[in-house]
Amino acid sequence: MKKKVFCLLLVAAFLLSSCGQAATPTTAPEAKPTDTSTAGETVNLSYAMWDTAQLPATEKLISAFEEKYPNITITPETVPWDQYWNKLQTAVAGGEAYDVFWMNIPYFQQYAAKNVLLNLQPLIQSSNYDMSVFYPALVASYSYENNVYGIPRDYDTTALFYNKDLFDAAGVAYPTDKWTWDDLKEAAKKLTTKDTWGFASAFGDRPGYWDFIYSNGGDVNTPDGKVILDQPAACDAIKYYYSFIDDGTSPDGPTLLATDPAETLFPNGKVAMMVYGSWGAGAFAQISTAHIDVAPIPVGKVPGSSMHGLANVIWSGTKHPDAAWEFLKFLGSEDAAKILANTGTVIPAYKGMESAWVSAIPSMNLKVFVDAASYAKPWPAVLLGTEWETKIQDVFKEVWQGNRPMDDQACAQAAADANAVLGK
Amino acid sequence: MPFLPKSKMARQEALWGYALASPLLIGCAVFFYLGMVASFILGFTQWDVLTPPTWYGLGNYFYLFKDHVFRMALWNTTRYALLQVPLSLTIALALALALNQNIRFRNLYRLIYFLPALTMPVAISFVWKWIYAPGYGILNQLLSSLGLPNVRWLDDPHVAMYSIIIMGVWMSIGYAMIIFIAGLQNIPRIYYEAAIVDGANDWQKLSHITVPLLTPTILFNLITSVISSFQMFDFIYVMTSGGPSNSTRTVVYSLWEEGFRFFRMGRATAMGWILFMIILFLTIFQLRTQKRWVYYE
Amino acid sequence: MGLLRVNWRHIILHILLIMGGIITAFPFLWMIATSLKGPDEVFSLSFSILPRAWNFNNYPQVFEILPFGRFYLNTIIVTVARTIGQVLICAMAGYAFAKLRFPGKNFLFVAVLAIMMLPSQITLIPNYILLKYIHWIDTYQGLIIPSLFSAFGTFLLRQFFMTLPSEIDDAAKLDGCNPLQTFIHIALPLARPGLVAFAVLVVLWSWNDFLWPLIITNSTNMQMLSVGISYFQNPHVTNYALIMAAASLTILPIMIIFIISQRLIIEGITMTGLKM
Numbered sequence: 001m002k003k004k005v006f007c008l009l010l011v012a013a014f015l016l017s018s019c020g021q022a023a024t025p026t027t028a029p030e031a032k033p034t035d036t037s038t039a040g041e042t043v044n045l046s047y048a049m050w051d052t053a054q055l056p057a058t059e060k061l062i063s064a065f066e067e068k069y070p071n072i073t074i075t076p077e078t079v080p081w082d083q084y085w086n087k088l089q090t091a092v093a094g095g096e097a098y099d100v101f102w103m104n105i106p107y108f109q110q111y112a113a114k115n116v117l118l119n120l121q122p123l124i125q126s127s128n129y130d131m132s133v134f135y136p137a138l139v140a141s142y143s144y145e146n147n148v149y150g151i152p153r154d155y156d157t158t159a160l161f162y163n164k165d166l167f168d169a170a171g172v173a174y175p176t177d178k179w180t181w182d183d184l185k186e187a188a189k190k191l192t193t194k195d196t197w198g199f200a201s202a203f204g205d206r207p208g209y210w211d212f213i214y215s216n217g218g219d220v221n222t223p224d225g226k227v228i229l230d231q232p233a234a235c236d237a238i239k240y241y242y243s244f245i246d247d248g249t250s251p252d253g254p255t256l257l258a259t260d261p262a263e264t265l266f267p268n269g270k271v272a273m274m275v276y277g278s279w280g281a282g283a284f285a286q287i288s289t290a291h292i293d294v295a296p297i298p299v300g301k302v303p304g305s306s307m308h309g310l311a312n313v314i315w316s317g318t319k320h321p322d323a324a325w326e327f328l329k330f331l332g333s334e335d336a337a338k339i340l341a342n343t344g345t346v347i348p349a350y351k352g353m354e355s356a357w358v359s360a361i362p363s364m365n366l367k368v369f370v371d372a373a374s375y376a377k378p379w380p381a382v383l384l385g386t387e388w389e390t391k392i393q394d395v396f397k398e399v400w401q402g403n404r405p406m407d408d409q410a411c412a413q414a415a416a417d418a419n420a421v422l423g424k
Numbered sequence: 425m426p427f428l429p430k431s432k433m434a435r436q437e438a439l440w441g442y443a444l445a446s447p448l449l450i451g452c453a454v455f456f457y458l459g460m461v462a463s464f465i466l467g468f469t470q471w472d473v474l475t476p477p478t479w480y481g482l483g484n485y486f487y488l489f490k491d492h493v494f495r496m497a498l499w500n501t502t503r504y505a506l507l508q509v510p511l512s513l514t515i516a517l518a519l520a521l522a523l524n525q526n527i528r529f530r531n532l533y534r535l536i537y538f539l540p541a542l543t544m545p546v547a548i549s550f551v552w553k554w555i556y557a558p559g560y561g562i563l564n565q566l567l568s569s570l571g572l573p574n575v576r577w578l579d580d581p582h583v584a585m586y587s588i589i590i591m592g593v594w595m596s597i598g599y600a601m602i603i604f605i606a607g608l609q610n611i612p613r614i615y616y617e618a619a620i621v622d623g624a625n626d627w628q629k630l631s632h633i634t635v636p637l638l639t640p641t642i643l644f645n646l647i648t649s650v651i652s653s654f655q656m657f658d659f660i661y662v663m664t665s666g667g668p669s670n671s672t673r674t675v676v677y678s679l680w681e682e683g684f685r686f687f688r689m690g691r692a693t694a695m696g697w698i699l700f701m702i703i704l705f706l707t708i709f710q711l712r713t714q715k716r717w718v719y720y721e
Numbered sequence: 722m723g724l725l726r727v728n729w730r731h732i733i734l735h736i737l738l739i740m741g742g743i744i745t746a747f748p749f750l751w752m753i754a755t756s757l758k759g760p761d762e763v764f765s766l767s768f769s770i771l772p773r774a775w776n777f778n779n780y781p782q783v784f785e786i787l788p789f790g791r792f793y794l795n796t797i798i799v800t801v802a803r804t805i806g807q808v809l810i811c812a813m814a815g816y817a818f819a820k821l822r823f824p825g826k827n828f829l830f831v832a833v834l835a836i837m838m839l840p841s842q843i844t845l846i847p848n849y850i851l852l853k854y855i856h857w858i859d860t861y862q863g864l865i866i867p868s869l870f871s872a873f874g875t876f877l878l879r880q881f882f883m884t885l886p887s888e889i890d891d892a893a894k895l896d897g898c899n900p901l902q903t904f905i906h907i908a909l910p911l912a913r914p915g916l917v918a919f920a921v922l923v924v925l926w927s928w929n930d931f932l933w934p935l936i937i938t939n940s941t942n943m944q945m946l947s948v949g950i951s952y953f954q955n956p957h958v959t960n961y962a963l964i965m966a967a968a969s970l971t972i973l974p975i976m977i978i979f980i981i982s983q984r985l986i987i988e989g990i991t992m993t994g995l996k997m
Contacts, residue, residue, distance in 0.1 A: 093473050110472075111474065116474050254558040255558050258558060258561070385686065398667070401580075403579070
């Protein structure tokens with residue numbers, strides 16, 4: 001009996017301690033937390049990211065920063081993508097997260113709303129930091145209640161990749177920026193032979209059917225956060241995207257689900273065209289057996305593309321907010337953008353720094369991605385969390401698996417399920 | 425200490441019992457029971473992990489009793505266990521019997537059949553996705569060459585669970601086999617020698633000596649297989665995400681999704697405890713009925 | 722006549738075993754084959770097991786990209802410590818549950834089993850908080866000690882100890898041995914098959930343990946192999962050939978341990994005088 005009571009007390013102690021730690025940020029969301037470091041003392045910050053491929057670039061950034069600020073050292077920590085969010089949650093629950101870390105738009109709202117991120121607005125104002133150097137869409141995506149919580153790091157957009165060799169073999173003209181949906185359909189038909197398909201209607205929202213929704217002048221959601229996939233502008237676009245499968249000009253749904261066509265069918269020259277993101281350019285350029293180039297997504301009613309970008313954020317409970325802010329400012333600076341651009345890994349979010357990335361692969365018309373940034377729609381940041389996206393994907397996965405038809409009911413179901421989760 | 429037995433011998437034995445078991449028990453208390461009690465309490469809260477939990481009483485449990493998706497997960501999990509456990513154990517037992525004899529390449533066979541247990545779900549799931557792939561997947565290619573129609577192994581709601589079961593059986597045979605082999609080796613050779621002297625044939629040796637003396641091991645494999653099959657997660661996570669049409673959604677997958685993807689850790693914890701109750705019930709049932717068929721020396 | 726019968730049975734057995742063996746080993750062979758392919762070839766749609774162009778480059782690359790050698794070291798340290806510790810602790814407890822009488826034994830035994838019945842995902846965060854409290858995050862102790870207490874192992878060894886005839890214990894008691902001595906000198910040697918099987922499994926699980934090491938280690942040079950492999954997965958581009966190479970490297974040592982362990986077990990206990 002005594003043992004049980006003791007155990008309960010211990011448990012209560014743990015719960016309370018974790019409550020205590022996590023509760024500190026909620027008491028003063030607007031006030032600037034006190035910096036516990038004194039001038040001249042070495043400060044060590046932890047910096048978490050999820051992409052091992054970008055570790056060399058990150059290390060370059062860190063050494064450039066450490067040169068300028070010798071009393072601040074940064075320890076990069078790479079967490080595998082699959083577990084990044086689990087680990088972040090666990091760390092926050094335990095009361096000690098990384099000082100600075102990567103954030104993406106789907107998760108941003110939740111973390112900002114729960115006061116896990118440091119509000120950067122007062123810091124921006126007091127140091128007169130110029131936010132206009134970043135694409136407004138990105139800044140808006142990382143703002144919560146009109147306060148900025150993240151400094152954009154990079155962005156990516158989507159476009160139409162195509163296999164020049166297959167086009168040559170079929171005698172079809174390469175895609176241009178004037179291409180319409182009909183042009184795409186026609187080309188796909190001509191490019192479909194016994195061994196190859198003209199197009200790959202890969203399963204996914206982005207890259208995928210959202211890009212076509214935007215290109216049809218439609219939208220995924222209203223500004224106040226209601227999912228409107230059931231509207232004709234959106235639903236017709238999804239139907240159009242799926243129609244290639246019905247035509248036979250795209251591999252069937254189950255095949256597209258089994259493995260990512262961007263990793264299999266497209267590099268192997270089995271598919272002539274597919275919509276994919278700027279992050280794939282490097283890998284596609286390295287394919288020795290095919291010449292890949294890129295064009296804008298064909299126009300439905302308007303030019304369409306989708307945009308996403310990562311940001312660097314500061315943990316609200318960090319013991320060194322000043323040092324972290326210095327680091328963040330540096331990461332958002334022109335110098336940092338130059339370093340990033342020169343590694344050719346991602347497109348920096350700093351306007352005008354894209355030229356290094358664009359010229360990294362001369363054989364590809366990478367300018368397409370940068371141009372798309374001017375009309376691409378950003379990830380729907382206003383919708384909270386990832387559950388609504390999962391619900392939509394569940395419905396359309398059934399369509400791709402061949403378990404239900406691609407019709408208005410599917411769109412309606414997807415919208416209804418998502419809205420139910422969002423409370424709309 | 426009022427509950428200790430009166431006699432000195434018995435008391436000494438009891439104290440020794442506690443002494444030998446104490447490292448384990450203390451370690452369990454600190455590193456398991458504390459966490460378990462904490463999680464039990466969390467089942468009565470709503471907790472988004474990022475902010476402190478708020479009391480919710482029986483709210484999570486009420487929700488789960490009414491939720492048809494959770495009921496489906498329970499049913500799928502049971503279906504999985506009902507098929508995977510007998511299949512795994514039967515095959516593993518047959519293998520252990522075969523590989524306990526003095527045949528050539530015995531150790532090589534043992535290694536081969538143990539290999540699936542060695543691989544990590546992450547790496548091997550990719551291979552299985554390939555095997556199950558439509559069109560160019562090996563299984564479907566085999567079917568095509570025999571003139572049979574392709575099967576949508578992972579996309580057909582009526583088939584997907586069986587595809588997962590096959591993977592589960594493939595993976596778990598190695599574990600059960602290695603324990604069965606150990607159990608077989610534990611049977612003293614003297615019994616067999618005496619039986620041969622008595623003129624017993626192979627079948628009689630199997631049914632009167634091997635199987636009865638193997639029952640402690642069978643019980644062990646049965647209980648542990650049931651416990652682990654009810655917690656099937658890895659393959660669902662990598663291969664199907666609970667689909668198609670929730671046909672492969674297991675309880676632990678739902679639990680992980682609710683807690684780690686959707687930030688509803690309170691509800692996830694409640695799910696875990698419901699599963700716990702079910703597994704506990706089944707285990708106690710197996711332990712209680714063991715007197716009827718398990719034969720310790 | 723007798724000779725002919727034995728040959729046939731063995732031949733059929735071999736055929737079945739080989740067929741089953743091919744099916745069983747196939748995914749594993751594919752994994753190795755993929756690790757030897759160049760990035761172009763990983764997804765050739767035509768069914769070819771063997772690489773068209775043998776590419777051994779993936780293996781050195783694995784070591785170049787990540788401190789794989791360090792991962793190996795960490796995994797070995799943790800695994801050896803866990804194996805020794807678990808076998809000792811669970812053998813003692815298993816023996817106590819099997820052979821000694823003490824009040825509350827059955828309840829405690831079920832309580833120990835209960836540990837296996839709760840999905841570990843929901844105790845992850847509470848346990849993480851506990852370890853943070855005692856400053857064991859990112860340390861070897863944190864990786865080793867919480868994992869020393871295995872319900873599985875206790876249960877397994879208890880079953881094995883229960884098969885030992887009670888006459889032996891009585892004889893030992895008459896000789897003046899206390900339970901500890903009986904345990905060390907008599908029970909342990911007799912339960913060798915169970916101990917070896919358990920040790921192999923502990924090695925295996927420790928080697929492939931993923932979730933726990935992931936959560937409680939932060940710095941890259943404390944990582945274990947299992948987590949190291951997942952570093953090759955990126956959100957957009959996954960180099961499957963590298964993952965397969967990393968996975969193959971990971972499996973190799975356990976295969977060797979398994980082979981060694983099979984040699985350690987003597988066929989059927991033949992210690993005269995002790996087993997009736």
